[in-house]
Amino acid sequence: MTDLSILDLSPINQGSTVAQSLENSRQLAIKAESLGYRRFWLAEHHGMPGIASAATALVIQHVAAATKTIRVGSGGIMLPNHSPLVIAEQFGTLEALFPGRIDLGLGRAPGTDMKTARALRRNLDAAAENFPQDVIELMRLLGPADQTGSHHILAVPGAGAKVPVWLLGSSHYSAHLAGILGLPFAFASHFAPDMLLSALEIYRERFEPSGVLDKPHVMVGAMAVAADTATEAAYHFTSMQQSFLRLRRGTPGAFPAPVETMDGHWSDQERIMVEHTLQYAMVGDQPTVRRRLAEFQVLTGADEIILSMPVYDMAAKLRSLEIFADARETLKTAA
Structure with a gap:
């Protein structure tokens, strides 16, 4: 059985305002919930005059507060722009506010132009290269609190939140990684169609059962x-x-x-x-x-x-x- 979900960028219409865009996202989510859509995801973009969802965790909170049952999450958070600890704290907080309804989709792209990306990340190359390690670290921070003392970093909120983590991609890179880590995989075929089928094949072939999933789980996007x-x-x-x-x-x-x-x-x-x-x-x-x-x-x-x-x-x-x-x-x- 195939579920339908919504990806929203809180578009800023010509002649309109950010406030109206965020209100439109709220109204869209309320309607999507009433119609039985599974998820309502928002995406991180920066420096784009037509998109109001740059502060993605805040917009997720805005939408989740207006709804009751639909899952709300990121499609996605561009993890190289952030410290894994900060994202664990943000999404641990969201999970505490809206238990069992928060998703955390992670992307590797900057979600902006290179100049803005440098302002966000400072070190572009290191951030991209560290993506697999950052995903693993983020999952650890959201997992059970460490009781052994081997790790001194604790996400509060975050530890024990068990927010579902998805990997998002528009190429083969995240397909490989999602398969190896046994995570659900979402492909951005709504704007990057060329590698759709080959990426899904790689993900399914490379998939290793994990504590998260026992078999591959695929989401695909479309305008x-x-x-x-x-x-x-x-x-x-x-x-x-x-x-x-x-x-x-x-x-x-x-x-x-x-x-x-x-x-x-x-x-x-x-x-x-x-x-x-x-x-x-x-x-x-x-x-x-x-x-x-x-x-x-x-x-x-x-x-x-x-x-x-x-x-x-x-x-x-x-x-x-x-x-x-x-x-x-x-x-x-x-x-």
């Missing part, structure tokens, strides 16, 4: 925009197309309003590039997204699918959430 008509869905999806285009051009900004057509906004080469990047996107009316969702699950064999809904208009985003919830029920019956 998702549903509407009552295919034309309306395509219209709303132009916001994401514009956003990716601006990112590729090195001119990111606030999340753009949709346009009637992308003609004249991009060159043929840029169109091909954006369409390739978003090849797993599920855009259309209810029959279309139901079919696309089922095909994606068959292609990947995923245990969970996490959807990012890049829709400018909040009412249209909530309607998209409803349509995919209906499609999920069909998928579960088929699975």
